[in-house]
Amino acid sequence: MSGDGHIVSPGEGPDGVEGLRTGLRAALEGLGVEADVTISEDEEDTLVAVVEGPGAQRLIEDGGEVLDALQHLGGRLLGPSSDGRRRRVVVDAAGYRDRRAEALRGLAALAAEEALEHGEEIELDAMTPQDRRIVHMALQDRLDIVTRSEGEEPRRRIIVEPAE
Amino acid sequence: MVVALARGLVDQPDQVRVEEEQEGGETVLALYVAEDDLGQVIGRGGRIAHSLRVLVRHAGSARGVRARLEIVD
Numbered sequence: 330m331s332g333d334g335h336i337v338s339p340g341e342g343p344d345g346v347e348g349l350r351t352g353l354r355a356a357l358e359g360l361g362v363e364a365d366v367t368i369s370e371d372e373e374d375t376l377v378a379v380v381e382g383p384g385a386q387r388l389i390e391d392g393g394e395v396l397d398a399l400q401h402l403g404g405r406l407l408g409p410s411s412d413g414r415r416r417r418v419v420v421d422a423a424g425y426r427d428r429r430a431e432a433l434r435g436l437a438a439l440a441a442e443e444a445l446e447h448g449e450e451i452e453l454d455a456m457t458p459q460d461r462r463i464v465h466m467a468l469q470d471r472l473d474i475v476t477r478s479e480g481e482e483p484r485r486r487i488i489v490e491p492a493e
Numbered sequence: 494m495v496v497a498l499a500r501g502l503v504d505q506p507d508q509v510r511v512e513e514e515q516e517g518g519e520t521v522l523a524l525y526v527a528e529d530d531l532g533q534v535i536g537r538g539g540r541i542a543h544s545l546r547v548l549v550r551h552a553g554s555a556r557g558v559r560a561r562l563e564i565v566d
Contacts, residue, residue, distance in 0.1 A: 352501040356548055359494020361555035395551050398544035405533070405541060406501040482538035 345408025346376065349418065352406035353378055356399055362387055364422075373417075378403060380422040389425040396420055397457060419459070430463050437467035440489040441474045450490040455480070461487055494552055495522055495562065498545065503530035520560040522549055531566055 346368055353366045357380065364382025371377050380388060380399075388395045403418035419426060440451045453464065461478055464487050468474050475492050478485050500506035508527035513520060524545075526534055535542045546562045553560025 348501050352498055355494050355497030355501075359497075359552045360548065361552065394547055398547040401536075401540055401544045402498060402502070402548075405536070406498070483540055483543065 345406075349376065349378065349403055349407045353380075353399060353403060353420070356402070357384070360384075360387070360395065364388075371419075375417040375419055376403075376407065378418065378420045380420065385422040388422045393425055393429060396422055396425060400459065401457070417459075429460070433460055433463045434467040437464045437489070441468055441471060444489050444491050445473060448491055450488050452479075453487045453489065455484045455486045458482075458485075461485070495524060495545065495549060498548070499524060499526060499534055502533045502541065503527065504533065505530055518559065520553060520558050521563055522560065523563045523565050525565050528566075531564070534564055 350366055350368060357364055357366070362380075362382070362384035364380045364384045366378050366380055368376055368378045388399070400418060400420040403420050404415070407416060407418055436453070440453060444451045456464070465476050465478075468476050468489065471492075473492050474489060476487055476489050478487055480486055495511050496509055499509045499511075503509060503526050505527040508525075508530065510525040512523045512525070514523060515521075524534065533541070534545065536544075542562075542564055545564075549560050549562040
């Protein structure tokens with residue numbers, strides 16, 4: 330343990346990732362979910378924590394409420410890295426994020442069609458910042474549509490409208 | 494769970510304390526943190542508090558009890 334003079338205290342691992350891992354494990358234990366967490370980094374410098382195990386399915390019931398709570402806390406549990414940045418954290422289980430992103434892209438396309446057909450703004454339900462990002466990105470290449478966000482968290486929502 | 498999560502969120506982890514009370518068939522977890530750390534467990538628009546409450550509710554139902562989190566200020 331000692332001898333080489335290198336001390337890493339809990340929660341202060343490289344980029345604070347250990348704090349994230351410890352917190353997520355404590356939450357899973359508290360929830361009585363038998364699963365482990367694997368944390369990796371994607372190409373956009375986002376930390377992706379995947380929960381795997383027999384209990385993972387339980388996290389995505391109730392519309393992903395528990396998974397979203399873990400993800401939101403995850404972002405705060407991750408201490409700032411050595412250069413002071415705060416990285417995005419995604420918490421996933423049982424392929425839920427991919428399925429949700431697909432559903433959100435479908436919703437974005439529908440809202441765009443509706444906006445064009447009626448020539449008016451379509452207001453979507455309030456969403457988390459992560460979900461809004463997916464909707465914005467789904468429509469960002471469309472020249473005939475613009476999107477923006479309105480309102481304050483946690484009621485912040487996307488408006489989809491025809492481009493001028 | 495609440496203690497571990499709250500300790501990960503605040504600047505003064507040694508000030509984190511959770512008291513468990515029974516209130517009319519409901520388990521109430523009272524979370525105490527240092528005054529300067531209240532914002533860290535409540536969050537913008539109360540989103541951190543909301544996330545903690547979701548987890549406490551689900552942790553309770555996993556044990557067959559109704560559980561609620563109260564953040565004491």
